[in-house]
């Protein structure tokens with residue numbers, strides 16, 4: 432039970448003056464994950480015997496990444512690669528460059544990869560990496576040197592059959608090209624399968640760029656069908672207009688929905704009549720900000736959460752939906768493009784309000800699904816058409832959604848708990864079958 436769920440605490444502190452160490456909004460990313468595991472444990476039956484496996488990352492590597500800056504000085508950055516679990520296959524998950532990256536965050540992100548990969552039944556465990564750096568403050572040359580040094584430092588534990596990185600926040604196909612090249616130089620052969628999300632000309636897959644946003648759309652559309660919400664004219668608010676948010680906005684728009692609000696780091700724009708995501712992207716590329724978008728009005732950052740909308744898509748960072756804003760959310764459906772955007776206490780509050788959440792570990796699994804297709808294509812050196820990729824992706828995401836929705840109905844739990852029931856069972860079954868000793 433969290434502090435605000437506890438009636439005694441509520442009486443003592445009221446809604447807004449609880450001390451910070453008791454404030455559920457202060458929960459760390461790995462604690463969020465641990466709470467999610469606690470919630471699923473009663474549904475694991477005999478496999479609960481192995482549940483400690485899920486609570487501990489298998490392997491954590493912390494590295495110092497020194498680089499020459501353009502002015503000739505040397506700067507040091509802290510980097511991480513966490514392999515949370517490898518029971519079902521090699522570790523798999525992205526690499527994030529961000530000024531707020533912490534070990535706890537990367538541990539949580541890697542654990543969510545374990546759950547996500549099992550949710551869509553990919554033959555992977557979970558991993559994630561990150562470097563604490565603000566990429567906006569560095570030149571392309573500095574970012575290339577950082578990426579190459581980081582790749583060499585984590586080279587001890589990555590590899591096409593060990594752990595396969597991919598893009599995440601502030602990393603992209605160019606970053607993956609540098610990682611692939613550095614790893615290949617270090618092992619003395621071209622190893623395309625060591626990373627996914629590469630440029631198509633270097634063994635990348637068609638469809639990977641839009642895959643996460645496409646998966647958000649496919650699972651969002653399935654959820655809307657279940658809830659009897661028409662797509663035509665549905666009002667969508669999107670936080671984050673990067674790889675995931677922009678693609679999700681564009682695909683929802685293509686299918687007749689109306690993008691009423693977009694928020695990124697630079698600000699928040701709103702239009703009751705709907706924004707054109709193509710124009711928004713063009714404006715962002717030209718001006719470097721989402722604000723001053725023609726045909727939109729600028730609203731306050733916090734106002735974003737109370738915008739009149741039917742579907743809310745958080746597609747930025749963790750811990751965005753908290754007890755500070757959850758009760759103001761008007762959407763009936765939240766589709767989590769980001770990893771970990773909702774803290775558990777807000778999850779409970781939204782469930783009580785009757786809001787349906789398609790959780791991150793299902794909604795944003797489209798990216799890693801096409802990463803899997805890329806990895807398979809690299810191994811066989813045989814590449815599929817974009818139509819083939821999209822058809823397979825839609826099938827994986829659609830079927831996963833429908834079967835997980837059935838589990839939710841069967842147990843009378845939230846969709847998040849349903850995904851954890853299925854995923855944790857799959858991971859722990861593999862653990863139990865493999866046993867402990869060499």
Ligand SMILES: NC(=O)C1=CN([C@@H]2O[C@H](COP(=O)(O)OP(=O)(O)OC[C@H]3O[C@@H](n4cnc5c(N)ncnc54)[C@H](OP(=O)(O)O)[C@@H]3O)[C@@H](O)[C@H]2O)C=CC1
Pocket residue numbers: 598599600601602643670671672673674675676694695696697746747748749768769770795796798799
């Ligand atoms: N890329 C992928 O394939 C996958 C990504 N994800 C998750 O999706 C989320 C977004 O990743 P991705 O799109 O790749 O990252 P990008 O770096 O491409 O985009 C991030 C977006 O979020 C915005 N943003 C960052 N911080 C804030 C904030 N505090 N408030 C509002 N907006 C903010 C950025 O704004 P600005 O541009 O102004 O900085 C940018 O628009 C992350 O949680 C990631 O882990 C999940 C699965 C796969």
Ligand SMILES: O=C(O)CCC(=O)C(=O)O
Pocket residue numbers: 523524525526547595596597598599627628770795796798799800802
């Ligand atoms: O494509 C991948 O391997 C992983 C993408 C990712 O980091 C994520 O799903 O959070």
